[in-house]
Amino acid sequence: MVIDTSTDRTTAGIYQDGTVLFEGHHDDPLAHGEVLPTLVAAGLKHHPDIDLVAIAMGPGPFTGLRVGISFGQSFALARNISWVGVGSLEAMAFAHDDAEFVVAIDGRRREYFCQHYLNGNLYAPTRTLQREELASIPWPIFKEPPTVEAIAELATQGMNMREPIYIRKPDAYPAPKEIKFRPWTQLDLVDVYAIEKAVYLDDPWSLDQFKEEYAGNSRQYLVAEHQGKVVGYAGVMMVGDVADILTLTVAPEFRRRGIAREFLKRMVDWSRNQKAVAMMLEMRVGNKEAEPLYLDNGFRKISERQNYYGPGITAVVMRKELGK
Numbered sequence: 001m002v003i004d005t006s007t008d009r010t011t012a013g014i015y016q017d018g019t020v021l022f023e024g025h026h027d028d029p030l031a032h033g034e035v036l037p038t039l040v041a042a043g044l045k046h047h048p049d050i051d052l053v054a055i056a057m058g059p060g061p062f063t064g065l066r067v068g069i070s071f072g073q074s075f076a077l078a079r080n081i082s083w084v085g086v087g088s089l090e091a092m093a094f095a096h097d098d099a100e101f102v103v104a105i106d107g108r109r110r111e112y113f114c115q116h117y118l119n120g121n122l123y124a125p126t127r128t129l130q131r132e133e134l135a136s137i138p139w140p141i142f143k144e145p146p147t148v149e150a151i152a153e154l155a156t157q158g159m160n161m162r163e164p165i166y167i168r169k170p171d172a173y174p175a176p177k178e179i180k181f182r183p184w185t186q187l188d189l190v191d192v193y194a195i196e197k198a199v200y201l202d203d204p205w206s207l208d209q210f211k212e213e214y215a216g217n218s219r220q221y222l223v224a225e226h227q228g229k230v231v232g233y234a235g236v237m238m239v240g241d242v243a244d245i246l247t248l249t250v251a252p253e254f255r256r257r258g259i260a261r262e263f264l265k266r267m268v269d270w271s272r273n274q275k276a277v278a279m280m281l282e283m284r285v286g287n288k289e290a291e292p293l294y295l296d297n298g299f300r301k302i303s304e305r306q307n308y309y310g311p312g313i314t315a316v317v318m319r320k321e322l323g324k
């Protein structure tokens with residue numbers, strides 16, 4: 001059994017005598033814990049006899065990496081079989097034979113965990129590079145997640161790392177201090193509208209629009225309170241099998257406290273409970289505050305909509321796939 005959660009991809013596979021019998025994966029940087037048991041169960045359905053577990057040990061973002069390592073070790077313990085740890089970057093390099101190249105895992109926060117190879121050998125040990133530094137490297141850069149074959153082969157060839165490679169502290173965040181999150185009520189509409197007008201000077205929603213949203217079905221609207229005062233609001237609704245984020249707004253004086261991140265987490269959880277297969281949103285081009293939040297939480301740009309926010313103002317359409 002092969003298990004890898006060191007990248008945005010969750011992978012489970014079964015390998016025997018040079019052949020991949022099963023390989024399942026799911027791309028979502030926040031869904032490792034949810035989808036890994038499902039992938040493993042799918043592999044075991046047709047290939048139940050496992051005698052070794054090969055686990056990718058990183059480097060990688062702390063929380064996702066820990067999921068795979070903990071699951072793999074527990075699986076091995078429950079079946080009374082051995083487990084072997086394999087370096088994720090070494091597994092990525094396994095598939096390449098260029099004279100000189102770099103393998104890189106997205107560590108988020110505009111950082112990459114990298115190794116440099118020359119003539120088939122490790123030339124420089126693991127180091128962290130900023131996105132701009134990585135882009136300036138003249139050699140080929142490979143970012144594809146490790147394959148089942150590569151992890152399995154390294155495990156059978158004698159690699160056995162017993163400690164995970166945690167380059168950075170956990171990515172998990174505490175809830176914002178002194179902030180209460182709750183469903184909005186009709187009494188919140190005046191406060192919400194006041195924030196809306198202050199933030200979106202050129203094109204705010206009208207009070208009637210907010211009243212329509214409050215009365216709608218198949219949606220979740222939340223507010224954030226500080227000492228009884230509304231300081232932010234967010235809303236998401238189901239459209240078929242996709243959840244559409246309608247708004248996510250925080251009063252300027254309460255930004256950079258983790259409120260938007262907590263709103264987004266709660267909307268993702270709600271969407272999964274509604275059995276949504278994906279989430280969508282529109283974001284104004286050039287919104288440098290919102291873009292990192294969405295990218296770090298698994299949203300990817302899929303298109304643009306010209307004049308969406310008015311003449312000459314383009315919207316970026318983003319989508320996040322949700323685990324089943």
